[in-house]
Amino acid sequence: MANAWFETVAEAQRRAKKRLPRSVYGALVAGSEKGLTVADNLSAFDQLGFAPHMANLPRERSMAVTVMGQDIAMPVIISPTGVQAVHPEGEVAIARAAQNRGIPMGLSSFASRSVEDVAAANDKTFFQIYWCGDKDTLLQRMERAKAAGAKGVIVTLDWSFSNGRDWGSPWIPEKVDLKAAVKLAPEVLARPKWLWQFARTFRIPDLTAPNMAKPGEKAPTFFGAYYEWMTTPLPTWEDLAWLRSQWDGPFMVKGVCRVDDARRVVDIGATALSVSNHGGNNLDGTPASIRALPAVVDAVGNQIEVVLDGGVRRGSDVVKAVALGAKAVMIGRAYLWGLAANGQAGVENVLDLLRGGIDSALMGIGKADIRDLDRGDVVAPDGFFRRLGE
Numbered sequence: 468m469a470n471a472w473f474e475t476v477a478e479a480q481r482r483a484k485k486r487l488p489r490s491v492y493g494a495l496v497a498g499s500e501k502g503l504t505v506a507d508n509l510s511a512f513d514q515l516g517f518a519p520h521m522a523n524l525p526r527e528r529s530m531a532v533t534v535m536g537q538d539i540a541m542p543v544i545i546s547p548t549g550v551q552a553v554h555p556e557g558e559v560a561i562a563r564a565a566q567n568r569g570i571p572m573g574l575s576s577f578a579s580r581s582v583e584d585v586a587a588a589n590d591k592t593f594f595q596i597y598w599c600g601d602k603d604t605l606l607q608r609m610e611r612a613k614a615a616g617a618k619g620v621i622v623t624l625d626w627s628f629s630n631g632r633d634w635g636s637p638w639i640p641e642k643v644d645l646k647a648a649v650k651l652a653p654e655v656l657a658r659p660k661w662l663w664q665f666a667r668t669f670r671i672p673d674l675t676a677p678n679m680a681k682p683g684e685k686a687p688t689f690f691g692a693y694y695e696w697m698t699t700p701l702p703t704w705e706d707l708a709w710l711r712s713q714w715d716g717p718f719m720v721k722g723v724c725r726v727d728d729a730r731r732v733v734d735i736g737a738t739a740l741s742v743s744n745h746g747g748n749n750l751d752g753t754p755a756s757i758r759a760l761p762a763v764v765d766a767v768g769n770q771i772e773v774v775l776d777g778g779v780r781r782g783s784d785v786v787k788a789v790a791l792g793a794k795a796v797m798i799g800r801a802y803l804w805g806l807a808a809n810g811q812a813g814v815e816n817v818l819d820l821l822r823g824g825i826d827s828a829l830m831g832i833g834k835a836d837i838r839d840l841d842r843g844d845v846v847a848p849d850g851f852f853r854r855l856g857e
């Protein structure tokens with residue numbers, strides 16, 4: 468058997484592409500419109516550099532931090548992703564991998580596995596919600612997450628239902644019935660390893676969102692849940708202040724890129740915010756989140772925990788973000804590629820790569836503790852940063 472271990476996240480992505488049916492792979496690639504933001508998230512990290520030392524380097528390095536009330540082994544958090552059909556164990560495999568590597572699990576409300584199963588596998592689970600449904604429904608979802616053992620809530624706000632991609636969107640069936648099976652057969656039969664993984668567990672991907680179920684009812688389909696979200700009136704800042712007041716514990720607002728919005732997130736009493744553009748899946752043309760990070764940190768970094776997500780693929784990316792003021796980063800596609808390539812072990816592989824990369828970068832920069840990084844540790848070209856809003 469070929470070695471299942473992979474050397475970089477790029478290699479995990481190549482294996483995921485070979486292993487997954489075209490539509491499932493396409494759902495993970497995601498992006499929006501022309502793909503400008505998704506590309507900028509990656510290329511912006513490439514434009515940042517280091518100025519390494521070569522002597523007097525620290526013999527031991529520490530990368531433990533505390534975020535959202537949790538002591539974590541390195542400044543990396545699993546970002547919630549609502550994708551289906553990647554692996555039969557889905558988010559439970561991701562949660563176990565994160566637990567084994569001492570980091571928190573962010574679980575999407577559009578995930579394929581229940582918050583009960585996921586929180587049982589990871590004792591630092593944060594449950595992610597969208598503003599979807601009426602207030603009673605939102606409360607009921609948060610109460611369910613709390614009862615399951617979730618330690619925090621992430622409310623994601625940066626979504627504007629933009630659709631259409633220049634490279635085409637994958638076809639996702641409403642449910643996997645005979646008609647869908649016939650239509651998907653050619654691409655699925657071309658991926659026997661993926662099919663066998665599901666076949667041997669007797670689980671077919673049912674494309675439902677169990678965490679969106681109303682009490683006593685069965686899980687809605689992914690699209691049923693999406694329709695509920697699309698038809699919900701959009702939240703105001705007062706609504707968000709109300710939501711925050713209903714959760715007694717760490718509360719993160721995800722999707723901030725403007726300085727003025729960051730201030731309002733502080734005003735509603737959130738614990739943390741994520742500088743994020745939804746991995747480039749939302750409004751195309753939004754700058755890379757790493758470009759917007761320092762301005763947000765300057766405005767609110769002493770009042771709230773600022774984390775970043777978007778484009779993190781290497782340990783050195785984590786170090787760049789922390790040097791520019793993030794307390795931690797959240798990762799999306801990086802762990803999805805690992806899951807697709809090799810299940811739970813693949814996610815652990817990705818986390819080990821990040822850990823190794825953080826350690827090397829700290830050593831090269833000459834910092835013994837990740838909390839001692841500062842902006843001087845990163846080299847940025849002129850005009851790199853963006854200050855969005857006032």
Ligand SMILES: Cc1cc2nc3c(=O)[nH]c(=O)nc-3n(C[C@H](O)[C@H](O)[C@H](O)COP(=O)(O)O)c2cc1C
Nearest residue numbers: 495546547548549575623745746777778798799800
């Ligand atoms: C396929 C996919 C599905 C996602 N679903 C969600 C979701 O359900 N909730 C959410 O808050 N963010 C979601 N995101 C955004 C991620 O949490 C995260 O912000 C993004 O993936 C970070 O960028 P990266 O993939 O470059 O690491 C999704 C991202 C992808 C790629």
